[in-house]
Amino acid sequence: MCGRFAMDKDVDDLIQAFVADGGRAQDWRPTFSMAPTMVAPLVREHRGRDGAVKRELEPASWGFTPGWGKPGGRAPINARLETVATNGLFKRAFAGARAIVPMSGYFEWQQQDDGKQPYYLHGPDGASGLLAAAAVGAARKEGDGWAISFAIITRQARDASGEVHDRMPVFLGPETWQRWLDPEPVEGTHATDLVHLLEETSSRVAATMTHYAVNRKVNNSRAVDPEDPTLIQPLQDDA
Numbered sequence: 001m002c003g004r005f006a007m008d009k010d011v012d013d014l015i016q017a018f019v020a021d022g023g024r025a026q027d028w029r030p031t032f033s034m035a036p037t038m039v040a041p042l043v044r045e046h047r048g049r050d051g052a053v054k055r056e057l058e059p060a061s062w063g064f065t066p067g068w069g070k071p072g073g074r075a076p077i078n079a080r081l082e083t084v085a086t087n088g089l090f091k092r093a094f095a096g097a098r099a100i101v102p103m104s105g106y107f108e109w110q111q112q113d114d115g116k117q118p119y120y121l122h123g124p125d126g127a128s129g130l131l132a133a134a135a136v137g138a139a140r141k142e143g144d145g146w147a148i149s150f151a152i153i154t155r156q157a158r159d160a161s162g163e164v165h166d167r168m169p170v171f172l173g174p175e176t177w178q179r180w181l182d183p184e185p186v187e188g189t190h191a192t193d194l195v196h197l198l199e200e201t202s203s204r205v206a207a208t209m210t211h212y213a214v215n216r217k218v219n220n221s222r223a224v225d226p227e228d229p230t231l232i233q234p235l236q237d238d239a
Helices: 011-018 091-096 159-164 174-181 189-206
Strands: 005-007 031-034 039-047 053-062 078-080 098-103 105-112 115-122 131-142 145-156 167-169 210-213
Touching: 005 098, 011 039, 011 053, 011 098, 039 131, 039 145, 039 174, 091 098, 091 131, 091 189, 098 145, 098 174, 105 159, 105 167, 131 167, 131 174, 131 189, 145 189, 174 189
Parallel strands: 053 145, 078 145
Antiparallel strands: 005 031, 005 105, 039 053, 039 098, 098 131, 105 115, 115 210, 131 145, 145 167
């Protein structure tokens, strides 16, 4: 599963990286420990009344809460690639509410004799340093507005991720962003084809990833300062 991630870019960086038209995430601050229920920037596309598609960044809480769900019900943070297109909870969102969660990297843990050791997993150094995690979104009416939430799609881990944990986020290559974000609903064989696309592109991205150990202060999400950049420093460099 994916239970914590980092997103250390600001809104302008994200708008530029994902060629978005702005949005409602102006108050976003770079975060080095994003935990479930926290609000993260989400990339989505919408079709306007004029038929034009607009790509935006919007704040969304991590924990999938569909509008038809019961108040206080379960809010899963992950959806399995193997079943996301057919699972009753996620099927509708996969069909027409697909999204991207920008990440700098994410955390996983290994049990050792003296406790749990956290690792930070990330992609290769590049122009943006960003990863694009596939997600499904949901909108729930709250008062006069809408609350947006999401779950990150995960798959069996490959390469570096598999050395630390058996599951990892499904990461998209830039060449697949347009197709994944297309707001046109998919079903049947089109949904199956989209699952195959996720399998293929995430395998390619996984092959480029690496990891390193980080300080165990990251273990307690309630105690750490999420804006502390040392949370993602390699352990040997941490003072």
